[in-house]
Amino acid sequence: MFIRITADGEVDGDALSESIASLIGVFNSVPQFITNDDWQIEIMENDEEDDDLPQGWFVDCSPSDEVSWGAVSTVAEGVAKLLAEHGGANPKAQLVGDEG
Numbered sequence: 001m002f003i004r005i006t007a008d009g010e011v012d013g014d015a016l017s018e019s020i021a022s023l024i025g026v027f028n029s030v031p032q033f034i035t036n037d038d039w040q041i042e043i044m045e046n047d048e049e050d051d052d053l054p055q056g057w058f059v060d061c062s063p064s065d066e067v068s069w070g071a072v073s074t075v076a077e078g079v080a081k082l083l084a085e086h087g088g089a090n091p092k093a094q095l096v097g098d099e100g
Helices: 013-024 069-085
Strands: 002-008 033-035 039-046 056-063 089-096
Touching (some): 013 033, 013 056, 013 069
16 A cells, blocks of 8 residues: 655656655655655656546655554655645645555
């Protein structure tokens, strides 16, 4: 399972990535994919209408099994706040089950 946080609008993706990396304590990451022992976070923009993914910006946050639900909630709230701070409108979070 993972948390998907979505937002509409124009987002500065590089600045968002840097802020999320700082939030979870990662200092060496690529802009769209942030990872450490506890988290795998992917930042994406989708502008395709015929895609199964939501339109706009979305951030998929996949915690390891060792991360508490309290920490998951804190990071999800932090990512939603950062999306808004970097230009995203109407950030929303949802729990998504594993595919397969």
